Amino acid sequence: MDIKVSVREAPGHAYVVELSGEIDVYTSPKVKDAITELIDRGHYNLVINLGNVRYIDSTGLGVLIGGLKRVREHGGSVNLVCTNPQIKKIFDITGLVKIFGIFDDEDSAMKALV
Amino acid sequence: MDIKVSVREAPGHAYVVELSGEIDVYTSPKVKDAITELIDRGHYNLVINLGNVRYIDSTGLGVLIGGLKRVREHGGSVNLVCTNPQIKKIFDITGLVKIFGIFDDEDSAMKALV
Amino acid sequence: MTQTTAGVVELRIPRRAEWVAVARLAVAAVANRLRFSIEEIEDVKLAVAEACTTCILQTDAGDQIEIYCETKEDGLTVRVRSLAGADQPSPLPAEPEPDARGALGIFLIQSLMDSVKHNAGRGTDLVMTKKVSE
Amino acid sequence: MTQTTAGVVELRIPRRAEWVAVARLAVAAVANRLRFSIEEIEDVKLAVAEACTTCILQTDAGDQIEIYCETKEDGLTVRVRSLAGADQPSPLPAEPEPDARGALGIFLIQSLMDSVKHNAGRGTDLVMTKKVSE
Numbered sequence: 257m258d259i260k261v262s263v264r265e266a267p268g269h270a271y272v273v274e275l276s277g278e279i280d281v282y283t284s285p286k287v288k289d290a291i292t293e294l295i296d297r298g299h300y301n302l303v304i305n306l307g308n309v310r311y312i313d314s315t316g317l318g319v320l321i322g323g324l325k326r327v328r329e330h331g332g333s334v335n336l337v338c339t340n341p342q343i344k345k346i347f348d349i350t351g352l353v354k355i356f357g358i359f360d361d362e363d364s365a366m367k368a369l370v
Numbered sequence: 371m372d373i374k375v376s377v378r379e380a381p382g383h384a385y386v387v388e389l390s391g392e393i394d395v396y397t398s399p400k401v402k403d404a405i406t407e408l409i410d411r412g413h414y415n416l417v418i419n420l421g422n423v424r425y426i427d428s429t430g431l432g433v434l435i436g437g438l439k440r441v442r443e444h445g446g447s448v449n450l451v452c453t454n455p456q457i458k459k460i461f462d463i464t465g466l467v468k469i470f471g472i473f474d475d476e477d478s479a480m481k482a483l484v
Numbered sequence: 485m486t487q488t489t490a491g492v493v494e495l496r497i498p499r500r501a502e503w504v505a506v507a508r509l510a511v512a513a514v515a516n517r518l519r520f521s522i523e524e525i526e527d528v529k530l531a532v533a534e535a536c537t538t539c540i541l542q543t544d545a546g547d548q549i550e551i552y553c554e555t556k557e558d559g560l561t562v563r564v565r566s567l568a569g570a571d572q573p574s575p576l577p578a579e580p581e582p583d584a585r586g587a588l589g590i591f592l593i594q595s596l597m598d599s600v601k602h603n604a605g606r607g608t609d610l611v612m613t614k615k616v617s618e
Numbered sequence: 619m620t621q622t623t624a625g626v627v628e629l630r631i632p633r634r635a636e637w638v639a640v641a642r643l644a645v646a647a648v649a650n651r652l653r654f655s656i657e658e659i660e661d662v663k664l665a666v667a668e669a670c671t672t673c674i675l676q677t678d679a680g681d682q683i684e685i686y687c688e689t690k691e692d693g694l695t696v697r698v699r700s701l702a703g704a705d706q707p708s709p710l711p712a713e714p715e716p717d718a719r720g721a722l723g724i725f726l727i728q729s730l731m732d733s734v735k736h737n738a739g740r741g742t743d744l745v746m747t748k749k750v751s752e
């Protein structure tokens with residue numbers, strides 16, 4: 257019922273935002289803050305790892321979409337790591353699968369950034 | 371939110387009742403039926419394995435106590451396998467730890483039967 | 485079986501973001517009583533949570549959210565509405581929000597449930613159903 | 619912090635054994651909003667479930683169980699009572715059961731919570747509190 261956010265630098269000027277827990281109307285502001293801070297500091301190539309996210313709602317999707325819009329303004333991009341079938345389904349249903357790169361592991365998500 | 375009950379014969383005329391899930395006012399009749407059937411068939415040395423039980427309430431305890439009373443009338447006994455600290459605590463609080471043999475694994479529970 | 489699946493469960497939570505998790509878990513537990521698959525239970529959970537989020541994002545919608553679940557052998561109906569608590573005056577009629585806020589949530593509810601009805605009136609009032617598959 | 623932990627959550631379930639799991643999970647979710655430890659949350663869960671079981675084991679106690687939770691920064695108060703639904707006549711006053719049925723449940727509630735009060739009257743009506751430790 258909570259979210260853990262951890263941010264770390266990866267080789268090649270990319271940043272990984274690792275989320276674990278549930279992203280909902282209560283916890284998504286915390287996710288938004290972490291992403292906004294990275295972007296404000298000039299980091300526009302992000303991998304957001306949803307590997308340990310059990311649940312995401314529309315506010316969580318909204319935060320990811322918002323992040324993507326901002327990094328694109330600077331020529332950057334956001335790749336997601338997601339294996340949970342229920343969460344993948346949400347990206348399918350909403351068509352967001354077409355605007356995010358979605359990968360099974362961090363390595364592939366990272367390589368696809370460049 | 372459900373209980374799985376599986377019964378199997380063990381060496382030395384003992385029977386193991388393996389429970390997994392939650393034992394509450396809704397599911398305990400199922401547990402009671404399994405134990406009653408064993409006793410009706412003349413099996414009085416039982417190991418009840420609570421290793422995969424996440425939750426037990428007073429009706430579940432009542433079923434275990436009822437089983438113990440009946441096998442004792444025939445010189446038998448009931449040993450429990452239990453490692454979950456929350457469930458151990460319930461046996462402590464109610465003092466049932468003094469009337470049941472409680473063991474960390476099935477082997478020890480089985481050996482202590484004889 | 486009808487005996488074990490037909491029933492009404494009512495839940496009221498404060499109309500605040502931190503309580504939506506309670507609605508989500510309670511509704512998942514209700515759905516679990518029916519013959520829904522795990523995926524269907526997740527669908528119901530998200531749909532009800534989105535309805536609660538809709539209640540929260542609206543202004544002037546009272547201080548509570550009521551989640552009314554009616555279970556039958558073959559499916560579940562959930563009504564989610566914002567309402568004023570007993571100790572608070574009735575909310576003013578809510579103006580529909582001009583921006584797209586919540587559109588994604590409503591879209592998800594429509595996608596995950598078999599039917600959704602929006603009752604007109606102040607605040608949010610959504611009635612959604614999901615049938616057990618097969 | 620007060621903003622995120624003070625609140626009232628009300629839940630009504632059918633007075634039948636198969637619905638107690640819903641109360642249990644909802645109350646665990648409510649307790650999870652406070653600074654309770656996992657062990658304390660399990661305590662609250664079991665105590666509330668035992669109170670629901672008490673409602674169910676009594677005869678003539680209406681067709682619903684109401685679980686009323688009030689959370690504060692420093693703890694939780696839960697009132698569990700049996701009540702007649704709107705579409706059913708009021709239950710007759712219940713005779714106290716002569717056997718020991720439910721004694722173990724009441725004992726567990728007393729052990730797991732900081733205080734329990736039994737309101738006199740028909741049916742079951744238990745008010746229990748638990749404070750957050752430290």
Ligand SMILES: Nc1ncnc2c1ncn2[C@@H]1O[C@H](COP(=O)(O)OP(=O)(O)O)[C@@H](O)[C@H]1O
Nearest residue numbers: 314315318321350351352584585586587588589
């Ligand atoms: N299927 C979609 N594909 C791409 N963008 C979307 C989709 N659905 C919503 N959006 C956009 O995502 C953002 C967040 O949407 P939403 O959560 O509905 O509202 P809000 O803008 O209030 O957060 C908005 O900018 C919206 O235009």
Ligand SMILES: Nc1ncnc2c1ncn2[C@@H]1O[C@H](COP(=O)(O)OP(=O)(O)O)[C@@H](O)[C@H]1O
Nearest residue numbers: 428429432435464465466718719720721722723
């Ligand atoms: N702490 C205890 N130690 C031993 N036996 C107990 C204890 N508490 C209750 N019992 C016995 O366990 C059985 C079940 O108890 P309980 O669930 O309270 O009522 P019921 O008899 O209606 O199932 C009863 O026979 C009761 O006497």
